[in-house]
Amino acid sequence: MTTTDLNERVLVSAPGKVILFGEHSVVYQKTAVAASLGLKSYLYLEKRQDKVIELVLPDVKVHKTWTIDQIPLRLVSYPDSDTRHPTNMPTELKSRLDQLTQIKQDNSQSQAILAFLYLFVIMEAKCQTPFDQGFTLCVRSFLPVGAGLGSSASYSVAIATALLILVGEIPTDFNKSELREEYLIRINEYAFKAEEVIHGNPSGVDNAVATYGGAKTFMRGQGFATLEGFQSLRLLLTNTKVPRSTNLLVAGVGEKRKTYPLIIEPMLESMNAIALHCRDAFKKSQDKSALMDELEDLVGLNHCLLEGLGVSHPSLEKVRMITAESGLKTKLTGAGGGGCAVTFIREDVSQTVIDKVLSQLKEEGFDCYQTNVGGTGADAVTLTNDETKNWLLEANRDTLEHYFK
Ligand SMILES: Nc1ncnc2c1ncn2[C@@H]1O[C@H](COP(=O)(O)OP(=O)(O)OP(=O)(O)O)[C@@H](O)[C@H]1O
Numbered sequence: 001m002t003t004t005d006l007n008e009r010v011l012v013s014a015p016g017k018v019i020l021f022g023e024h025s026v027v028y029q030k031t032a033v034a035a036s037l038g039l040k041s042y043l044y045l046e047k048r049q050d051k052v053i054e055l056v057l058p059d060v061k062v063h064k065t066w067t068i069d070q071i072p073l074r075l076v077s078y079p080d081s082d083t084r085h086p087t088n089m090p091t092e093l094k095s096r097l098d099q100l101t102q103i104k105q106d107n108s109q110s111q112a113i114l115a116f117l118y119l120f121v122i123m124e125a126k127c128q129t130p131f132d133q134g135f136t137l138c139v140r141s142f143l144p145v146g147a148g149l150g151s152s153a154s155y156s157v158a159i160a161t162a163l164l165i166l167v168g169e170i171p172t173d174f175n176k177s178e179l180r181e182e183y184l185i186r187i188n189e190y191a192f193k194a195e196e197v198i199h200g201n202p203s204g205v206d207n208a209v210a211t212y213g214g215a216k217t218f219m220r221g222q223g224f225a226t227l228e229g230f231q232s233l234r235l236l237l238t239n240t241k242v243p244r245s246t247n248l249l250v251a252g253v254g255e256k257r258k259t260y261p262l263i264i265e266p267m268l269e270s271m272n273a274i275a276l277h278c279r280d281a282f283k284k285s286q287d288k289s290a291l292m293d294e295l296e297d298l299v300g301l302n303h304c305l306l307e308g309l310g311v312s313h314p315s316l317e318k319v320r321m322i323t324a325e326s327g328l329k330t331k332l333t334g335a336g337g338g339g340c341a342v343t344f345i346r347e348d349v350s351q352t353v354i355d356k357v358l359s360q361l362k363e364e365g366f367d368c369y370q371t372n373v374g375g376t377g378a379d380a381v382t383l384t385n386d387e388t389k390n391w392l393l394e395a396n397r398d399t400l401e402h403y404f405k
């Protein structure tokens with residue numbers, strides 16, 4: 001096949017995130033501090049000559065095809081889709097999308113498919129000319145799915161970016177455009193919609209970090225600000241591999257808050273103060289050791305409050321115990337209930353100590369990641385060689401990252 005035989009193809013990337021402070025409290029308009037991760041999702045988009053839509057999501061074992069006529073485009077007028085929660089979508093549209101999703105048992109699959117179909121339908125409804133072209137969309141992630149590192153936001157940002165490019169709402173090289181800010185706002189808004197499908201009640205912090213990258217403070221309803229004076233941190237991420245659902249954990253905290261408002265509200269307020277203290281600690285541009293003293297205190301305080309909200313797990317307490325034996329401070333990150341913990345490592349901690357901790361954590365069956373934080377957000381490039389969806393599935397991280405240099 002020569003390059004000229006190839007259909008138009010695009011590669012999209014979107015990072016995961018680590019919440020340093022403020023998970024759960026951020027759902028209730030408190031401040032959170034979060035940063036993008038070097039671990040990302042990559043999406044391959046190919047326009048097709050036939051009218052087939054193919055969705056390939058190997059991380060959640062989905063491979064679906066539909067013809068474009070099966071998708072309920074323009075079937076239901078849905079003018080206020082941007083302001084309505086997806087659970088309030090018109091009944092007719094809901095039942096058509098459920099029929100197309102056709103997987104009742106496995107939530108991770110149905111949420112991923114539904115998020116894709118929902119975004120496509122509401123985006124297409126806003127296009128000037130009806131969309132009638134087939135395409136293949138394949139997502140492959142280097143993030144553990146459902147483990148607290150923002151896999152759903154990374155997936156949501158990747159599909160929002162790709163679909164906006166597909167329907168002609170943003171150019172592939174949106175990051176180089178003078179309208180970049182506007183395009184990023186659009187990506188973030190649609191990614192939030194996909195997060196609403198997957199999460200139920202997301203604060204928006206995860207998709208904001210996955211869209212814009214960097215290290216941020218975030219408050220629901222007010223958006224984000226760059227974390228001034230942010231210094232790169234040595235972080236160890238440990239995935240306990242205990243499955244959990246962000247949706248259910250967020251709902252659980254909501255129930256507690258309703259039952260014990262006078263107890264829970266001050267806890268959420270303390271978490272807000274922790275995030276603000278972290279912001280100010282970076283701003284002071286003090287030496288790294290003094291900064292780490294403060295951050296380590298905040299780690300302990302924030303974790304204990306989260307534990308009090310009921311979102312820790314014995315596996316996370318185990319990570320805390322193992323790391324504490326070597327003098328390292330750890331808190332859960334993301335929704336908790338299993339999933340990931342983040343350990344803050346001071347500059348003066350030797351590789352021998354880190355290796356010992358790594359081997360103890362691995363002995364427990366946990367996965368560990370040492371990755372950089374605060375890097376780029378969503379990005380896209382046009383593919384011009386003979387890349388295919390199988391190429392995406394087989395390529396390693398360095399190869400894929402190279403496309404975005
Ligand atoms: N690579 C992927 N491909 C398809 N769907 C994905 C992918 N990654 C995540 N998802 C969707 O997101 C869901 C996981 O979302 P969830 O919010 O529970 O986890 P998370 O985003 O990793 O954690 P947290 O919200 O705590 O950071 C999956 O069940 C699936 O529906």
Ligand SMILES: C[C@@](O)(CCO)CC(=O)[O-]
Nearest residue numbers: 023024202203204334335
């Ligand atoms: C638990 C939570 O605060 C973070 C999940 O990464 C939920 C959210 O902010 O949407």
